[in-house]
Amino acid sequence: MTTPELHxxxxxxxxxxxxxxxxxxxxTDDPLIPLISQVPAxxxxxxxxxxxxxxxERSEEGLGWAWAVVPCGGGEVVGYVGALWVAEPAGRASVGYWTAAGGRRRGLMSDAVTTASDWLLVDAGVARLEAYIEPWNTGSIRVAERAGYEREGLMKSFAPIGGRRRDAYLYARVAR
Structure with a gap:
């Protein structure tokens, strides 16, 4: 499996x-990104x-895909979009993303998540993408909704974040 370049x-x-x-x-000094990702604290x-x-390695081992997000026309990396298989035989993968401070509020992450999701659902064989978002994370909620994800519900005590179990909204986008 490879992670292709997408535009x-x-x-x-x-x-x-x-x-x-x-x-x-x-x-690494962002108050949230190291808590919810593999970025070191x-x-x-x-x-x-x-x-x-x-x-x-994620791609090389067939576990999923991970992209560095760069504005069109070049420049520095402004964020991350990735997808991991949750249940590959069922065609379910989870999507995650983060944006460095300099890339926020420019529509870049909404575009990146839309682009990755379109490819994953059409070309990569994923039937269902899920995003797990903390209820207070309004920026991530806006990105998911702009990328075509729909809120399906609240998962109580979903995962530990910052040493405490937290709730998360379940958002999903499915192949048409």
Whole structure:
């Protein structure tokens, strides 16, 4: 399985590279991203390298896909979009995403999640994409809804975040 380059209206999605360390190091001090992702919680080059390596391995091992998000026309990586198989035989995968502070409120992540989701549901054999979003995370909720995801319900005590079990909304988008 490979992670292809994808092109949206505002973003280019490409596989992660070892040269993408700056964005990973830059989001280590974000109050939320290290809690809900594999981004290390400390500004550490070895940890950032491990994050990038894990994104590359995800595809190589057939576990899912991971993209670095770059604005169209080039520039620095502004975020991450990825999907992991939850139940591959059933065609279910979970999608996750984050945006570095400099890439927010520009419509980039909505475009990136839409672009990745379109490809996953049409070309990658995924029948159902799920996003698990904390109820207070209004930015992520807006991204999911703009990308065509619909809220299906609230999952109580879904996962530990910051040392405490938290609720999450279940959003889904299905293949047509």
């Amino acid at each position: 949206g209206e505002k973003t280019q999605l490409r596989p992660w590279r070892e040269t993408d360390l700056d964005v990973v190091l830059g989001v 400390e500004r550490d080059t070895a940890g950032a390298l491990a994050f990038v390596a894990a994104q590359i």
